[in-house]
Amino acid sequence: MIQAYAATSAGTALQPFEYDPGELAPDEVEIDVHGCGICHSDLSVWRNEWGISTFPFVGGHEVAGTISARGEQVAHLNIGDRVGLGWHSGYCNHCFQCLSGDHNLCTQSTASIIDHFGGFANKVRAQQTSVIQIPNALALGEVGPLLCGGITVFNPLVQFNIKPTAHIGVIGIGGLGHLALQFASAWGCEVTALTSEAKMDEARHMGAHHCINSRDPGAIQTMAGTFDLVMSTVNVEMDWNEVIATLKPKGRLHILGAVTAPFTVSIMPFIFHQLFLSGSPVGSPATLSAMMEFAARHHILPVTEHFDLARINDAFEHLESGKARYRIVLDVNQSLK
Template identity: 65%
Template sequence: MFKAYAAHSPGGELVPFEYDPGELDAHDVEIDITSCGVCHSDLSMWKNEWGMSQYPFVGGHEVSGIVSAVGSHVTNIQVGDKVGLGWHKGYCNTCGECLGGDHNLCASQKPTIVGNHGGFANKVRAQETAVIKIPDALDIHVAGPLLCGGITVFNPLVQFDIKPTSRVAVIGIGGLGHLALQFAKAWGCEVTAFTSASKMEEAKSLGAHHSVNSRDPDAFSALAGQFDLVIVTVNVAMDWGAVIATLKAKGRIHFVGAVAAPIELTAFSLIAQQITVSGSPVGSPATLATMMEFAARHNIKPVTEHYKMSQINEAFAHLESGKARYRIVLEVD
């Protein structure tokens, strides 16, 4: 039996829960969990804000742990390996997207916490393809948030062939943004942070060369035509026309924050300078592995707050309060 913490109703208390995972699939890996990050997506799923949660709900998709068993057809992962598991626990591996290396776009992807029990537990299982080795240089207790928050902001640097000479702006320095700053700087880019006045100096310590008050309209107009890429990590509406104006010709505004309100833009603001508007989810297994190696080489790690797994309700309350700096990690008792 696997021991976990589950909510039995939307937003309900997370209580001890046991379940039988059945026989290990030939292509699956079983992980003894050492720690698991708490992402805002876990909070949304816990509350069924997206209308697709199933109960009992066991969240957790930023898993770090040690492999304890492997299926008979597993070839690349061995018992004892230090590994991680992110948003996806499996893929079809046969569609055009998977065969082209874009597993994260697979229409038959299996999310770790949608219709499945995730990493707020002592063990979890996932398909070998989705299990990522954690380099020895990375602390296993802080690596988990890289598997969701980290890959979400690293993926655009790879997908859009961002150059070391590029100028990159990051809007919102929180759970995603503080990692985006670190990755973009290590990538070689000149990095500007748009954030609240209280975080401007901290943003520089995290990798920003420049820090700008995102609530100052004049700050945007002063930076007209400056950026090759603007990564939007916030989920709130902004004056998107003012943001577009900060881009160079052929620049890109890229959304990784789930802005709920419609994004209002004029066609002419895009046409005149050939501007691109895009968005992306987490990355493919290959990109995840590359990110892990890159993070290990450049000592990139999330800023974390740690709780015991048994303190999961306290951790959720802290995340819900908006006071987390910047990622929460639950360590197995």
């Protein structure tokens, strides 16, 4: 039996929950959870904001732990290996996207917290393809948020072949943005943080070469024609035309924050300056593994706050308050192991 915390309906308190996972599938592994990050996506699925949640809901898709069991077909993961599990717990492995290496675009993938029980538990199961090794150089108790927040901001650097000579703007220095600063700076880029005055010193410490006040339209206007890439990590409405004006010719505005309001922009700058507007979901297992190696090489880790798993409702409340700095990690209570 697996010991977990679950909500029985949208937005209700998470309570102790026990379930029998059944027989381990031949291509699956079972992970002893050491720590699990709480992502804003956990909050959204818990509330059923996207209309796709399933209940009981056991969240947790930023899992760091060790392999405790493996199916008979699993060859590349061994008992005791330090591993991570992110947004996807499985893929079809035969569609064009999977065969092309874009597993994160598989339309038949299984989300770790939808129609599947995630890592707010002492154990979690997943298909071997979706589980990656964690380098020894990265602390197991801190690394969890890289498996969703980290790969979300790292993936565009790979997908768009961003050059180290690029000038990158990062909107919002929170759970995603503080990691985007670290990755972009280590990538070699010139980095500008678009954030509040209160976070500027922290942003510089995390790798920003420049900071501007994102709440000051005049300050944003001074950046006209500056950026090769702007990564927006916020989930609030902005004057997107003003942001688009900060792009160089052939520049790209890449949306990573889940903005649910309609997105209205003027088309003419895209035509005259050959601009791009895009978004992306997490990353493939190969890109996840590359990100982990890159993070280990450059000593990149999230800034975290820790809660014992038994205080999961307090952790959710802290995340909802907007006061988390900058990612929350749940430490699995020893009594659940």
